[in-house]
Amino acid sequence: MNVLSEWAFIGVFFVLAPVLPALPIAIGGILSPRKPNAIKQATYECGVETVGDTWVQFKVQYYIYGLVFLIFDVEMVFLFPWALAYGQLDFFAFGAGLLFIFLLTDALIYTWRKDALEWA
Amino acid sequence: MVPLWMFLTAAAGLFAIGAYGVLSRRNAVAILMSVELMLNAVNINLVAFWRFQTPMDMSGQAFAAFVFVVAAAEAAVGLAIIISVYRGRRSVTVDDVDLLRW
Amino acid sequence: MTFGDLTYEAFAFGFFTILTLGGALGVVANRNLVRGAVWLIVSLFGVAGYFVLLSAPFLAAVQVLVYIGAIGILFTFAVMLTRSMTNLNERYNQQWWIAAVTSIALFGMLVLLVILPVFGEQETAVSDVVATTADLGVALVSGDAYVLPFEVASLLLTAAMIGAIVIAREEE
Amino acid sequence: MDRTIGTLIKIAVPIVIGVVVILILNSITSASCLNDFEGCLVDGGMDTDLAGLIAISLGVVLVATFPLLVTILLIWIERKFAARIQDRIGPNRVGPIGLVQPLADVVKLLGKEDITPAGADKWLYNASPVMMVMSVLLIWAVMPLTPYHYGIDLEIGILYFIAVASIGTLAVIMAGWSSNNKYALLGAFRVVAQLISYEVPLALALLVPVMLAGSMSMVGIVEAQAGMWFLFSAPIAAFLFFISSQAETGRAPFDLLEAESELVAGYNIEYSGMKFAMFFAGEFMHVFTNGVLMAVIFTGGWYGPFAREAPLLAFTYLMLKSGFWYLLSLLMRNALPRVRIDQLMTFNWKFLVPLSIANLLMTAFLLKLVQEGGLAPSPEEASDFIANIPQTVVLFLGNVALAAFVMTLIRNQGREERLAEDAGEPSDLTVTPAPAGD
Numbered sequence: 001m002n003v004l005s006e007w008a009f010i011g012v013f014f015v016l017a018p019v020l021p022a023l024p025i026a027i028g029g030i031l032s033p034r035k036p037n038a039i040k041q042a043t044y045e046c047g048v049e050t051v052g053d054t055w056v057q058f059k060v061q062y063y064i065y066g067l068v069f070l071i072f073d074v075e076m077v078f079l080f081p082w083a084l085a086y087g088q089l090d091f092f093a094f095g096a097g098l099l100f101i102f103l104l105t106d107a108l109i110y111t112w113r114k115d116a117l118e119w120a
Numbered sequence: 121m122v123p124l125w126m127f128l129t130a131a132a133g134l135f136a137i138g139a140y141g142v143l144s145r146r147n148a149v150a151i152l153m154s155v156e157l158m159l160n161a162v163n164i165n166l167v168a169f170w171r172f173q174t175p176m177d178m179s180g181q182a183f184a185a186f187v188f189v190v191a192a193a194e195a196a197v198g199l200a201i202i203i204s205v206y207r208g209r210r211s212v213t214v215d216d217v218d219l220l221r222w
Numbered sequence: 223m224t225f226g227d228l229t230y231e232a233f234a235f236g237f238f239t240i241l242t243l244g245g246a247l248g249v250v251a252n253r254n255l256v257r258g259a260v261w262l263i264v265s266l267f268g269v270a271g272y273f274v275l276l277s278a279p280f281l282a283a284v285q286v287l288v289y290i291g292a293i294g295i296l297f298t299f300a301v302m303l304t305r306s307m308t309n310l311n312e313r314y315n316q317q318w319w320i321a322a323v324t325s326i327a328l329f330g331m332l333v334l335l336v337i338l339p340v341f342g343e344q345e346t347a348v349s350d351v352v353a354t355t356a357d358l359g360v361a362l363v364s365g366d367a368y369v370l371p372f373e374v375a376s377l378l379l380t381a382a383m384i385g386a387i388v389i390a391r392e393e394e
Numbered sequence: 395m396d397r398t399i400g401t402l403i404k405i406a407v408p409i410v411i412g413v414v415v416i417l418i419l420n421s422i423t424s425a426s427c428l429n430d431f432e433g434c435l436v437d438g439g440m441d442t443d444l445a446g447l448i449a450i451s452l453g454v455v456l457v458a459t460f461p462l463l464v465t466i467l468l469i470w471i472e473r474k475f476a477a478r479i480q481d482r483i484g485p486n487r488v489g490p491i492g493l494v495q496p497l498a499d500v501v502k503l504l505g506k507e508d509i510t511p512a513g514a515d516k517w518l519y520n521a522s523p524v525m526m527v528m529s530v531l532l533i534w535a536v537m538p539l540t541p542y543h544y545g546i547d548l549e550i551g552i553l554y555f556i557a558v559a560s561i562g563t564l565a566v567i568m569a570g571w572s573s574n575n576k577y578a579l580l581g582a583f584r585v586v587a588q589l590i591s592y593e594v595p596l597a598l599a600l601l602v603p604v605m606l607a608g609s610m611s612m613v614g615i616v617e618a619q620a621g622m623w624f625l626f627s628a629p630i631a632a633f634l635f636f637i638s639s640q641a642e643t644g645r646a647p648f649d650l651l652e653a654e655s656e657l658v659a660g661y662n663i664e665y666s667g668m669k670f671a672m673f674f675a676g677e678f679m680h681v682f683t684n685g686v687l688m689a690v691i692f693t694g695g696w697y698g699p700f701a702r703e704a705p706l707l708a709f710t711y712l713m714l715k716s717g718f719w720y721l722l723s724l725l726m727r728n729a730l731p732r733v734r735i736d737q738l739m740t741f742n743w744k745f746l747v748p749l750s751i752a753n754l755l756m757t758a759f760l761l762k763l764v765q766e767g768g769l770a771p772s773p774e775e776a777s778d779f780i781a782n783i784p785q786t787v788v789l790f791l792g793n794v795a796l797a798a799f800v801m802t803l804i805r806n807q808g809r810e811e812r813l814a815e816d817a818g819e820p821s822d823l824t825v826t827p828a829p830a831g832d
């Protein structure tokens with residue numbers, strides 16, 4: 001079970017990592033004065049009263065970036081084992097990887113020509 | 121070592137909760153989230169059987185990787201459809217989207 | 223340092239179950255969909271913990287990277303874009319109790335048919351030799367194993383990307 | 395004359411102190427109980443698992459507090475460096491040369507009042523600064539500090555690093571949403587769009603060292619650089635990793651995170667006191683961590699003459715190399731103007747991502763060519779310098795060719811645009827001025 005004892009370190013790290021930054025925040029919470037009043041807690045709009053609640057009509061652009069990132073992220077899932085085992089593979093593996101990457105670059109070229117990646 | 125049936129019951133529970141979410145929620149995005157849960161339950165089962173039955177060969181991990189691809193593609197296209205439905209109908213609750221053409 | 227005795231592992235398994243099933247309940251029964259997305263991310267962390275317990279570290283890292291890093295963010299964007307984050311009072315449709323009954327029946331059926339036969343004997347794994355990520359890399363591209371699904375997966379991703387972009391930005 | 399002696403002394407004194415400290419520490423670490431702490435506990439009558447757990451948590455505390463302490467020093471270095479570039483002195487009142495200034499800042503911040511805005515989402519609001527710092531701290535779990543002292547040698551080191559970096563993106567979304575402020579939400583979404591688009595070239599650039607080293611674990615990558623640093627066999631990948639890791643932390647020219655001209659100072663507008671300080675501590679630590687990662691992945695981590703015999707000497711090599719990269723990113727931060735959001739996105743999707751894909755394919759092809767042609771160093775002589783030279787020359791030339799090709803492409807593109815501008819009609823690729831809307 002060597003895999004598990006390796007990850008025990010990571011498990012303890014995941015437990016301790018939030019504690020270390022939370023410590024100063026907690027100390028700050030104790031030491032600092034606590035006098036909340038309505039004006040202080042109003043949302044900060046450069047001094048102007050807030051208008052309407054917190055949603056704003058969003059552009060689809062954010063979704064397009066998230067989508068392209070998702071597709072390239074999943075491409076990463078396949079490319080990491082391919083790159084890892086690349087030493088012991090032959091030219092056929094390079095061809096398979098080339099085709100895999102070529103198809104996804106083709107999708108990127110499509111989005112480029114359709115100007116989907118523009119910010120405006 | 122945690123026995124196999126514990127993993128299977130947990131995955132079955134996750135699958136049932138996901139099914140309940142799909143069947144009962146009104147908001148399309150919430151339904152898609154529950155579908156993601158069901159896909160995760162399938163993934164747990166795949167990896168659990170791979171670990172207990174045949175840890176030597178690669179079938180389990182490869183299958184789980186392909187489930188990732190399908191889940192990602194499904195989430196991407198599903199959310200795109202929901203966004204364009206929202207643009208057309210200004211609401212995402214599933215009951216309003218009843219006409220075949222809008 | 224041996225770490226594999228039952229108490230620590232069972233404790234870790236219990237913690238991850240709480241994360242997964244609690245997150246799943248949060249996704250199903252939340253008022254404000256952004257918090258629903260956060261519950262989904264919590265539940266996906268639990269599933270990543272399962273993969274670690276099943277000694278598949280590559281899948282655990284991929285789960286965090288793909289699901290939480292990309293799909294979680296995509297859901298948050300979609301929730302913002304469709305303005306469904308204001309707290310929805312009627313979350314469930316009318317036949318929610320039928321849905322509840324069917325899902326409980328589904329869970330019972332799964333337990334009866336799938337888990338009972340396996341209940342007794344599968345206490346420990348068949349062997350501890352676990353295939354590594356390099357073997358996955360070799361398997362993904364070697365002729366006799368998974369090279370065809372490997373290429374079809376990239377085709378599927380291309381089609382999903384182009385299709386989603388065409389649908390999403392239809393009006394400009 | 396006495397001024398030069400004064401400056402000489404000022405330089406000599408810290409170096410002497412540094413050497414003395416290294417010698418003392420070197421002798422301490424050979425003490426028995428420190429080396430085998432767990433054995434110490436077990437002899438003291440504790441059952442093995444509890445001892446194991448305590449040894450692990452001690453290791454975790456040691457590995458996690460190092461970056462936090464270094465951050466305090468970083469704040470001083472940043473302010474001094476920025477001051478010197480703007481031709482002023484920088485903090486020098488508190489302490490000998492302003493060294494105690496960061497501690498004074500921390501004490502002041504501890505005293506500041508934490509105002510939680512009305513209608514804020516309590517749980518997410520408090521969790522996001524902690525998650526921001528956590529996502530940086532977790533990277534240090536796999537960092538190989540010396541040949542024998544490192545957190546843990548994970549078999550999937552690099553993938554773990556990218557996965558943990560995406561938790562930082564989540565922290566930004568949660569901060570933007572939970573502070574119930576329109577502009578914070580807008581700022582958070584612009585920053586998340588930047589973070590996720592720059593993660594694509596980062597991951598593609600990291601594929602090249604994994605391919606060269608044949609292993610994903612950080613310790614494996616450092617060991618694979620015994621013969622030749624990856625900086626020389628994959629310079630374009632190093633360039634891509636450096637640029638996208640700068641953008642990933644929201645520093646230097648990609649400074650949208652808390653730019654002054656930003657919408658009301660970006661997503662951390664509703665935070666005050668120690669929570670606000672945590673966002674900045676996370677950012678400073680992230681920049682230093684990127685410097686150390688640049689050193690570990692591309693410039694041979696702790697490798698150097700006699701690195702294996704004296705672990706502390708190896709550690710100083712690592713710190714010198716990461717210091718170099720860290721100062722380079724500081725220089726970029728203080729010298730370059732800020733990039734507008736649409737130029738930022740066009741730069742990434744139309745230059746970095748295609749370049750990283752071309753670089754990956756070119757390196758894969760050349761690596762296969764070298765292996766077939768027999769130029770590659772055989773495994774047992776992989777660590778001596780001479781055997782690595784043929785493979786590195788071939789890869790370096792490939793990188794130079796790709797860079798030359800890309801440069802001519804850009805030059806023609808620029809010339810075509812100038813011609814179009816002279817002829818009066820704008821070609822389709824000129825960068826349109828910033829849109830009036832968001």
